[in-house]
Ligand code: SF4
């Protein structure tokens with residue numbers, strides 16, 4: 178694990194289960210894209226405690242939204258270990274960031290950079306990341322870049338923007 | 348022509364400076380406005396007065 182886990186308070190992490198899957202919630206990784214609660218308020222409702230209601234929608238629908246979350250804030254696992262092995266976990270695939278992939282330009286998905294208010298740059302699509310020395314770090318399909326200057330896992334966001342109260346609008 | 352990754356956007360981290368983005372991308376700003384760009388420099392230091400773009404402030408901010 179990266180430095181991040183030590184800095185952000187892991188005790189905030191939560192797990193929510195229904196009969197089929199368990200959803201993992203890491204608030205430190207949330208960039209407030211609001212995707213989850215805009216799309217499925219029956220399950221993800223920040224005004225409720227606990228904020229995730231695993232019986233608010235069918236499992237397939239919950240997985241669909243977890244897959245849409247652009248960060249590691251929401252992930253899931255089947256409760257049945259065998260099922261984790263036989264089914265493709267799209268979210269985990271994406272979190273592995275498509276490393277080492279070789280996509281031709283025809284197959285490459287267009288890149289969007291979403292600028293998060295008081296938070297990072299959320300990048301999705303097919304892209305390549307190079308370090309300060311010009312070395313190719315990796316091919317990625319989803320990540321968030323720090324724009325507050327304070328992350329401890331530069332160039333990526335580690336959630337620290339909230340600790341420093343980053344205000345991107347001033 | 349050989350198959351290359353040439354058209355795949357590249358994100359280059361500039362030491363103590365911005366993120367250099369080269370290649371076609373769509374930038375979605377905080378207000379939801381979309382912009383198609385071919386090349387841009389995005390602020391990583393948090394100090395630009397023209398966010399999300401770098402305006403050179405990282406130098407004075409000592410990022
Ligand atoms: S979709 Fe993910 S990153 Fe966005 S608000 Fe929900 S948990 Fe946070």
Ligand code: FES
Nearest residue numbers: 323324325334338
């Ligand atoms: S923007 Fe998230 S840590 Fe800097």
Ligand code: FES
Nearest residue numbers: 390392401404405
């Ligand atoms: S990186 Fe240049 S102004 Fe922030």
